[in-house]
Amino acid sequence: MTRQPGTPTDVPSSAYPAPSAVEVARVVERAHRESWSTVLASVVRLTRDLDLAEDCTQDAFVRALRSWPDEIPSNPGGWLTTVARRLALDRMRRETNLRRKLPLLVEDPAGPDDEDQPTDPLRLVFTCCHPALARDSQVALTLRLLCGLTTREVAADLLISEPTAAARITRAKKKIAAASIPYRIPADEELPTRLDAVLTVVHLVYTAGHVAAGPELTRADLTGRAVELARLLVRLIPDEPEPQALLGLLLMTEARGDARVSEDGELVLLADQDRSRWDTPMLAEGVSRATAALKRGQGRFALQAAVAGLHVTAPSWEKTEWRQVVRMYDAMMVSWPTPIVALNRAAAHSLVPGADLEAVLSELDALGNEPALKSYAYLPAARADVLARLGRLQEAADAYRQAVTLTANEAERRFLTQRLAGLPE
Amino acid sequence: MAQYMFLLFDSEEWYDNVTPEEWQQAMKLHGAFMEAVEKAGAQVLGGEALERSSTASTVRQREGAEPLVTDGPFIETKEALGGYYVIEARDLDQALELAKLCPSGTVEVRPVMPTGADAQPPA
Numbered sequence: 281m282t283r284q285p286g287t288p289t290d291v292p293s294s295a296y297p298a299p300s301a302v303e304v305a306r307v308v309e310r311a312h313r314e315s316w317s318t319v320l321a322s323v324v325r326l327t328r329d330l331d332l333a334e335d336c337t338q339d340a341f342v343r344a345l346r347s348w349p350d351e352i353p354s355n356p357g358g359w360l361t362t363v364a365r366r367l368a369l370d371r372m373r374r375e376t377n378l379r380r381k382l383p384l385l386v387e388d389p390a391g392p393d394d395e396d397q398p399t400d401p402l403r404l405v406f407t408c409c410h411p412a413l414a415r416d417s418q419v420a421l422t423l424r425l426l427c428g429l430t431t432r433e434v435a436a437d438l439l440i441s442e443p444t445a446a447a448r449i450t451r452a453k454k455k456i457a458a459a460s461i462p463y464r465i466p467a468d469e470e471l472p473t474r475l476d477a478v479l480t481v482v483h484l485v486y487t488a489g490h491v492a493a494g495p496e497l498t499r500a501d502l503t504g505r506a507v508e509l510a511r512l513l514v515r516l517i518p519d520e521p522e523p524q525a526l527l528g529l530l531l532m533t534e535a536r537g538d539a540r541v542s543e544d545g546e547l548v549l550l551a552d553q554d555r556s557r558w559d560t561p562m563l564a565e566g567v568s569r570a571t572a573a574l575k576r577g578q579g580r581f582a583l584q585a586a587v588a589g590l591h592v593t594a595p596s597w598e599k600t601e602w603r604q605v606v607r608m609y610d611a612m613m614v615s616w617p618t619p620i621v622a623l624n625r626a627a628a629h630s631l632v633p634g635a636d637l638e639a640v641l642s643e644l645d646a647l648g649n650e651p652a653l654k655s656y657a658y659l660p661a662a663r664a665d666v667l668a669r670l671g672r673l674q675e676a677a678d679a680y681r682q683a684v685t686l687t688a689n690e691a692e693r694r695f696l697t698q699r700l701a702g703l704p705e
Numbered sequence: 706m707a708q709y710m711f712l713l714f715d716s717e718e719w720y721d722n723v724t725p726e727e728w729q730q731a732m733k734l735h736g737a738f739m740e741a742v743e744k745a746g747a748q749v750l751g752g753e754a755l756e757r758s759s760t761a762s763t764v765r766q767r768e769g770a771e772p773l774v775t776d777g778p779f780i781e782t783k784e785a786l787g788g789y790y791v792i793e794a795r796d797l798d799q800a801l802e803l804a805k806l807c808p809s810g811t812v813e814v815r816p817v818m819p820t821g822a823d824a825q826p827p828a
Contacts, residue, residue: 383819386707386795386796410797458816458818458827459707459797459814459816460707460796460797460800460816461796461798462795462796462797464796464798466798470798
C-alpha cells in the first residue's frame with residue numbers, strides 16, 4: 281500500500297495501537313543521530329545548496345514528529361530522505377526565479393539521481409573537512425552538517441560563543457560555494473591525504489570532549505559524537521585501515537571513561553585506575569578493531585591504537601609492556617616526528633624498568649624549546665614526575681607548579697596540586 | 706567551470722643576480738606550466754609577470770583631500786607579488802593541483818567573482 285508520508289491526514293494503517301509520544305520522541309531522536317547525515321547528503325546532491333538542504337532536512341524531522349505518532353515507518357531513514365527531497369523539489373520549483381545567496385555546489389558530472397546512493401554522506405564528509413577550510417571551521421561544519429547539531433549546540437560543545445560558531449559555519453559555507461570546493465569523493469590517489477584530514481577532525485572532536493576545558497573532565501556528548509562519526513567512516517570506507525584504527529582508539533579511550541574520574545569528581549590517572557571499572561565489551565571491540573587495522577598498515581592512528589591496546593590489555597600499569605610502547609612511538613616518530621609524539625615517547629621511556637632517568641630528563645629538557653609544547657601542561661608534569669623519582673624535589677615542585685598554571689582543566693589542576701602537595705619534604 | 710586568479714609571490718632578490726640563462730630557464734618553466742594547465746583540461750585565460758615592487762606606485766583615495774600618491778607597493782612584504790595568472794578550472798581541487806605545478810614560491814589562489822550582467826552581489 282502506498283502512503284503519502286508526512287500528510288496530516290495520515291490514518292494508522294495497522295491494527296496495532298498508535299505509538300506513545302515518548303516512543304515517537306525516542307525513535308525520532310535515534311533517527312536524527314543515525315540518519316541525519318544520510319538524509320542531508322542525499323538532499324544536497326539534489327539541491328547543490330547546503331542551506332536549502334539543511335532547511336528541508338530539518339523540516340522532514342519536524343514532520344516526522346507530527347506524523348509518526350500515527351505510525352512509525354519501518355525505515356525511518358528512508359522516510360525522512362523521501363520527505364526531505366520532496367520538500368526540496370517543491371521549494372526549488374517555487375523559487376526558480378528567486379535569487380540565491382550563494383552559487384551552486386560543484387558536483388561530479390551528474391550520475392543517476394536516485395535517492396539512495398550509499399556513498400552520499402562521504403561527499404559531505406570530504407566537503408566538511410576540505411583542506412582549504414580552516415581547521416576550526418572543519419570541526420564546526422562537521423558537527424553541524426554530519427551530526428546535525430544546531431549552531432547553539434555547536435557553540436556549547438566547542439565552548440565558543442554562539443556568534444563565533446555561527447561565523448565559522450557561515451564563513452566555511454561561503455568559501456565552499458564561492459571557491460567551488462567540490463561536493464565529491466576524492467580520487468584514489470588523493471584519498472590518503474584527504475582521509476587523514478577527516479580522521480584528524482574526528483579525533484579533534486573527541487579530544488575536545490575528552491579533555492574539556494572548564495569544570496568537567498569530559499563532555500560525554502562530544503566524545504559520543506566522535507565515536508559515531510568514526511563508526512560512520514568505517515561503514516563508508518570499509519577498505520581503509522585507518523578509520524578502523526581511529527574507531528578502535530576512541531573505543532579503548534571511551535571504555536576507560538568511568539574509571540578516569542573518581543566518585544568525588546577527581547581525575548584518576550591511568551596508572552591508578554581501577555581496571556575492573558573499565559567497560560569490557562567496549563574495550564574488546566576497540567582491541568579487535570585496532571588489531572585488524574594494524575594487520576593492514578602502520579598508519580598514524582593504527583600506531584596510536586596499538587599504544588592504547590598495550591595499555592588496556594596490560595594487567596596493571598607497572599606490568600605494561602613499556603618497551604613495546606616505546607617501540608610504537610619510535611615508529612610514529614619516523615612518519616610523524618611531532619614534539620607531542622616525542623614527549624609521549626620520553627614519558628613511556630621513563631617507565632621502562634631500569635630506564636636511565638637522567639637520559640629521559642635530557643630528552644624532556646630538549647623538548648622545552650618546542651613552541652608547540654610551550655603551553656602544554658603534560659611536559660612540565662612529565663618532568664616533575666622524573667625529577668621526583670631522581671630525588672630532585674625542589675625542581676620537581678617547580679615543574680608541578682608550572683604544569684598547574686598551564687592546564688585549563690579544573691580536575692587536572694586539582695590532580696597536579698595534589699601531586700605537588702604529596703612530594704616528600 | 707570556475708575562474709581563479711593565481712597570485713605569485715616570490716623573493717625579489719632573484720632579479721639582482723639573474724643570468725640570461727636562468728631567465729630563459731624560468732620562462733621555460735612558465736611555458737611548461739601553461740602546457741600542463743591545458744593538458745589538465747583547464748585553461749589559461751590570462752597572466753603577466755610584473756616589474757619589481759620597487760617600481761610600484763600606490764594611489765590612495767582620501768576623504769576630503771586629493772588622492773595621495775606614494776612610491777612603492779601598497780603592502781611591503783618579503784615575498785612580493787611578482788605575477789599572476791587567471792585560470793579556468795573545474796573546481797577548487799583542480800585549481801589547487803595546478804597551483805602546485807606553478808613555478809613560484811607561494812601562490813595565493815583566489816576565486817574570481819562573477820560580474821556579468823546576470824551576476825548577483827556576493828552573499
